[in-house]
Amino acid sequence: MRSLLLRGAFLTLQYAQEHGSIGLTQTKAFKRVFVHWAVEHFDWPGKSAEEMFRYNKVVNEYEFPPLEVLHFLLISLRLGRHYKGAFRLTKKGAELARSPGRLFAELIPYFVLRIDHASYARFDDRPFGKWDVWMNVINVEADHGTTEAALYQAFYGEPEDWHTAGWRAMGAFSSCVLRPLEWAGLLMETRDEGTGKRDCHVFKTPLWRSALKLDTDEMLQPTPVQ
Structure with a gap:
């Protein structure tokens, strides 16, 4: 998959489907066991497992921004929901876990056009433009x-x-x-x-x-x- 975000979403949905759910912390972030799995399998440029674990033995969701953004997107698009301390797929999420093309059409336009990208960036300012x-x-x-x-x-x-x-x-x-x-x-x-x-x-x-x-x-x- 050429899209980093699509690949991460697809892997996350498949993981939740295969394991039944993904555990959540008290603050409703993904638990570290899944964060570590995501770091290893997303293979995100600049945030590979080697780089992420070089100075820290544990990594939290907020320390791996792509996963934090993706978690927000999956909940916002109702592909998953929080239920009894875990992230579980909705019916729609389970369907798109088998269809990367449909997942791309659902995820990418929403991410690019609807999300406030300054909210997770290092810069608070937003550039002028549309x-x-x-x-x-x-x-x-x-x-x-x-x-x-x-x-x-x-x-x-x-x-x-x-x-x-x-x-x-x-x-x-x-x-x-x-x-x-x-x-x-x-x-x-x-x-x-x-x-x-x-x-x-x-x-x-x-x-x-x-x-x-x-x-x-x-x-x-x-x-x-x-």
């Missing part, structure tokens, strides 16, 4: 690859990046626009830190091209043949 504008512009600007800083400049006109005084605005844009699209599997980011700079290159994935129909599609240039 999803239809962001996605239509990214559709063109990132068609053959671009950089995080170039995308920011395309929207806001200011050449900010992580090395300027506007790094917070850049961070809010990255956290609330680019990262959700990456988690959804629609964008791919590669970071070049070998030169001492934090340059981020942004590319559209095949999933972007197959899943989205946008107003700016007619502006795209054919991919050159090598």
Whole structure:
């Protein structure tokens, strides 16, 4: 599965189905035994089991943000519910645990378009803009690859990046626009830190091209043949 979030959701639903439920703490977070399982099986970039357990023997749900967000999404979409100290699948959740295509259609639009991404980001600020504008512009600007800083400049006109005084605005844009699209599997980011700079290159994935129909599609240039 190209979508990190879809893969995590699919694994979580299947785990709950196979085990009957997932245990919850007093604060209704997933218990550590499942959090550890999720860390090992999600294999989330930057949060692999090796990285997560390097300095801590135990990891709580809130320390593994993808799972915390996913837990919220599954409850919000009524794919699961809390009942007698455990997370249990609803009838709808059990059905989608067998259908990744339907799960994608249910989960990803809701995650990208409806969630307040600043709520789980390191930056409290929200970038100015709307999803239809962001996605239509990214559709063109990132068609053959671009950089995080170039995308920011395309929207806001200011050449900010992580090395300027506007790094917070850049961070809010990255956290609330680019990262959700990456988690959804629609964008791919590669970071070049070998030169001492934090340059981020942004590319559209095949999933972007197959899943989205946008107003700016007619502006795209054919991919050159090598």
